[in-house]
Amino acid sequence: MSEQAQTPNANFKPRIFSGIQPSGGLTLGNYLGALKRFAQKQDEGIETIYCLVDLHAITVWQEPEALRRNTREAAAAFIASGVDPKRSILFNQSQVSAHAELAWALNCVARLGWMNRMTQFKDKAGKNAEKASLGLYAYPALMAADILLYHATMVPVGEDQKQHVELTRDIAAKFNHDFKTEFFPSPEPLIEGAATRVMSLRDGTKKMSKSDPSDASRINLTDDADTIAKKIRKAVTDPEPLPSELDGLKDRAEARNLVNIYAALADMTPDQVLGEFGGEGFGKFKPALADLAVAKLAPISDEMTRLMNDPAEIDRTLGDGANRADEIAQPILGKTLEIMGMIRSR
Numbered sequence: 052m053s054e055q056a057q058t059p060n061a062n063f064k065p066r067i068f069s070g071i072q073p074s075g076g077l078t079l080g081n082y083l084g085a086l087k088r089f090a091q092k093q094d095e096g097i098e099t100i101y102c103l104v105d106l107h108a109i110t111v112w113q114e115p116e117a118l119r120r121n122t123r124e125a126a127a128a129f130i131a132s133g134v135d136p137k138r139s140i141l142f143n144q145s146q147v148s149a150h151a152e153l154a155w156a157l158n159c160v161a162r163l164g165w166m167n168r169m170t171q172f173k174d175k176a177g178k179n180a181e182k183a184s185l186g187l188y189a190y191p192a193l194m195a196a197d198i199l200l201y202h203a204t205m206v207p208v209g210e211d212q213k214q215h216v217e218l219t220r221d222i223a224a225k226f227n228h229d230f231k232t233e234f235f236p237s238p239e240p241l242i243e244g245a246a247t248r249v250m251s252l253r254d255g256t257k258k259m260s261k262s263d264p265s266d267a268s269r270i271n272l273t274d275d276a277d278t279i280a281k282k283i284r285k286a287v288t289d290p291e292p293l294p295s296e297l298d299g300l301k302d303r304a305e306a307r308n309l310v311n312i313y314a315a316l317a318d319m320t321p322d323q324v325l326g327e328f329g330g331e332g333f334g335k336f337k338p339a340l341a342d343l344a345v346a347k348l349a350p351i352s353d354e355m356t357r358l359m360n361d362p363a364e365i366d367r368t369l370g371d372g373a374n375r376a377d378e379i380a381q382p383i384l385g386k387t388l389e390i391m392g393m394i395r396s397r
Contacts, residue, residue: 060236060238060239062233063202063236064098064204066098066203066205067092067100067204067207067241068100068101068201068203069085069101069206070101070104070107070144070197071086071101071103072104073121073143075117075261076271077271077273078259078260078271078272079249079272079344080259080260082348083312083316087133088241088243089101089133089139089207091133092207093134093135093138093139097205099139101141102142102144102197103125103126103141103144104143104144105118105144106144106145106150106151106193107193110186111175111184124359126143127355127365130354130368131352131358136371140376141372142372142373143369143373147373149383149384150193151196152384153387154192157195158189160225161191161225162225165222169191171191172188175187176188195222195223198216200379201376204239205238205241207242216238223236223237223238224237230391232390234386234390251308252268252287253267253268255307256304270283272348272351273352273355273356275349275352276349279344280344283337283341284337288333292331293329293330293332293333294329295325295330296325297322297325309333309340310324310325316340316344
């Protein structure tokens with residue numbers, strides 16, 4: 052057997068799929084962990100499909116007008132961050148009904164034991180799990196459908212989402228085994244970059260989050276230049292100078308976070324950042340980081356504002372992306388149902 056034939060997914064077209072929930076308040080963490088990388092992937096000769104997963108958003112209550120606004124804002128963030136709707140497919144999930152249809156089919160492939168191991172349901176449902184929606188419990192199967200619907204071979208994710216890609220691989224493998232086929236690929240998680248998990252500017256042990264009560268804990272993609280610089284200058288640090296080697300950051304969560312942010316924004320490694328700033332105090336490093344963050348992020352904020360002033364154009368972009376996504380999705384959905392034994396006579 053040839054080496055190519057032994058390679059997983061060798062018979063599938065290289066294709067990236069990833070999505071973001073349009074729940075509002077995108078941050079620097081979303082940019083460095085996802086949006087920046089999404090734009091870069093367009094230059095690697097691989098088809099890229101990016102989705103605003105509004106069906107996932109409604110697993111918890113959403114005010115309808117807020118959901119529409121947040122979906123448009125997320126689309127604006129994708130575009131402002133460099134995702135070109137002509138080079139990538141950009142759409143909102145609910146406009147491609149095949150996502151929900153394939154999710155039901157995969158609900159019947161996934162096992163309850165697999166779903167019970169999903170940590171995010173426990174985190175989000177908390178102590179009131181009995182009052183959580185069925186959608187919140189079952190949404191990992193919808194996430195698997197999102198990926199497998201396009202025969203995606205690669206999924207850019209943060210560390211906290213890796214478990215869902217592993218579930219997708221399990222579902223694909225079981226489907227292929229049960230129906231004696233090789234229809235679905237086994238998608239690989241892509242976890243790359245110096246700041247795949249950006250931490251709070253107030254507490255380096257906690258992930259940067261829009262739900263943090265302190266707005267100073269995060270940089271929002273809608274923040275203006277002055278706000279960005281102010282938040283960097285006021286970020287929590289320690290009194291020690293930066294070390295010259297990474298080992299020196301081992302027990303310094305806040306310092307490590309700021310070094311990682313600088314590295315990711317500057318397309319450097321943390322080692323390279325320490326090579327430049329090792330031995331320096333934060334009195335020198337923070338202003339340099341603030342200048343870099345403003346240079347990279349303020350244009351994104353400005354472009355998002357411009358795009359949000361023309362919601363009809365955003366909607367047209369999402370509609371065009373949905374049409375293109377549907378052209379890929381419908382044949383894969385149809386073949387899935389045919390393999391499962393359903394009559395396809397129209």
